[in-house]
Amino acid sequence: MTAKEQLLFVCSSCGYESRKWLGRCLDCGEWDSLKQQKKQKIRVGRTVAEVHPLAGEGGDELVRLVTGISELDRVLGGGIVPGSMVLIGGDPGIGKSTLILQLLAALAGQEHKVLYVTGEESVAQIRMRADRLAVKSKHIYLATENSVQAIIGLADEVKPAFLAVDSIQTMYSEEVGSAPGSVTQVRESTSLLVTLAKSTGLPLILVGHVTKDGAIAGPRVLEHMVDTVLYFEGDRGQVFRVLRTVKNRFGSTNEIGVFEMKESGLAEVDNPSALFLAERPVNVPGSVVMPSVEGTRPILVEVQALVSPSSLGTARRTAIGADPQRLALLTAVLEKKIGVTLFDHDIFLNIVGGIRIDEPALDLGVIVALLSSLYEKVVDPTTVVCGEVGLAGEIRGVGQMEMRLREAQRLGFKTFLMPESSKRQLEAGSSLGIQIHSVRTVHDVVECLFVE
Ligand code: TYD
Numbered sequence: 001m002t003a004k005e006q007l008l009f010v011c012s013s014c015g016y017e018s019r020k021w022l023g024r025c026l027d028c029g030e031w032d033s034l035k036q037q038k039k040q041k042i043r044v045g046r047t048v049a050e051v052h053p054l055a056g057e058g059g060d061e062l063v064r065l066v067t068g069i070s071e072l073d074r075v076l077g078g079g080i081v082p083g084s085m086v087l088i089g090g091d092p093g094i095g096k097s098t099l100i101l102q103l104l105a106a107l108a109g110q111e112h113k114v115l116y117v118t119g120e121e122s123v124a125q126i127r128m129r130a131d132r133l134a135v136k137s138k139h140i141y142l143a144t145e146n147s148v149q150a151i152i153g154l155a156d157e158v159k160p161a162f163l164a165v166d167s168i169q170t171m172y173s174e175e176v177g178s179a180p181g182s183v184t185q186v187r188e189s190t191s192l193l194v195t196l197a198k199s200t201g202l203p204l205i206l207v208g209h210v211t212k213d214g215a216i217a218g219p220r221v222l223e224h225m226v227d228t229v230l231y232f233e234g235d236r237g238q239v240f241r242v243l244r245t246v247k248n249r250f251g252s253t254n255e256i257g258v259f260e261m262k263e264s265g266l267a268e269v270d271n272p273s274a275l276f277l278a279e280r281p282v283n284v285p286g287s288v289v290m291p292s293v294e295g296t297r298p299i300l301v302e303v304q305a306l307v308s309p310s311s312l313g314t315a316r317r318t319a320i321g322a323d324p325q326r327l328a329l330l331t332a333v334l335e336k337k338i339g340v341t342l343f344d345h346d347i348f349l350n351i352v353g354g355i356r357i358d359e360p361a362l363d364l365g366v367i368v369a370l371l372s373s374l375y376e377k378v379v380d381p382t383t384v385v386c387g388e389v390g391l392a393g394e395i396r397g398v399g400q401m402e403m404r405l406r407e408a409q410r411l412g413f414k415t416f417l418m419p420e421s422s423k424r425q426l427e428a429g430s431s432l433g434i435q436i437h438s439v440r441t442v443h444d445v446v447e448c449l450f451v452e
């Protein structure tokens, strides 16, 4: 191999790799971001890996570490898997460090020795937070450290049952020249920690910051390297926090855990529907309730819309907690199929409580809220609506109708507006005392709700 072949240039902004130096990264377009890196030689012939038969003894050893915080255990797929690596991302100030400390306290409460390494705060700051959370346990060990090599040494010394690293952007590997937080560092540090987890069976949680556009800062590869990716979301002005599984090698995705940020830390919310609907205005146009299913759990949310004539040249479209593209699409469907004029109206859509809903079943809630606000007609407050809306104005079936129905019934709703195909799939007699109205098109929706 010639010396030239061993040269590798890596973009410090996105991780793009090139054999030759470039003034501008071909991938992310950043200028002067390619830095030379020695390509590591691959050693062949000396193998340390063991080979195991797929079937056989020892396959059932995966005993999960159950934290006892059930909202957290659920998103993890039933607890922490030995040797697994969890990444938790979220905006600054959302409560990641608080959640980590509470997680550690829960494990320490079961007499597990846990280690918390932070590169962000001083021990005094963490003690202050611990006081606030009333966490005091001799099983929690604290260290402020930025070097991954030192952390690995520390883990070897302390031999904890669980390790938390806050945050990956402040860590660096002594073997890489670039600054902490750079793509190369984040990747290298994570990879060292993954090796630590896999080789010793020590489960690990990493905190990662989130950039403005919502990705975990640093390379996307970070998400591929770890077993589980959780996002901690919510409106900082609001008290609700939603912990969402984005990826999980040991459980299902889309699971959510709901918390409330209180004076003394995060409290579990085991009845999120009731909380999200707590302040719902009754008999006000532009509001409707939609039974959503996140992972394995139904949650009722309030969909609010405000449609008002625009005083500006271009009408505004804002969606909070829902996809703005989807809102644009549904607006177009209404204009085309019902003939309402919306292009000269400002449209604001909000899913109340700071929760985000991505499933298409939200569509029907959106159009009902929009029409209710536009027509200034109140939707009966004991009605829930749920269904996908197609481009032809058809209302399409959605899954898990029974679960949605049960949750609506539990919270005392009386009427359910759903796609006709979903109604057909419901087992006879499963309506649970709720009156079911089925719709096939957006026309049916207008007739059913807004025509006397
Ligand atoms: P923190 O966990 O430091 O956020 P992150 O690590 O994601 O940056 O939490 C920060 C916010 O949470 C801060 O604004 C204060 C608030 N908070 C409470 O409301 N109650 C509490 O008990 C704690 C510890 C924090």
Ligand code: MG
Pocket (backbone or CB within 6 Å): 096, 097, 098, 120, 166
């Ligand atoms: Mg923090």
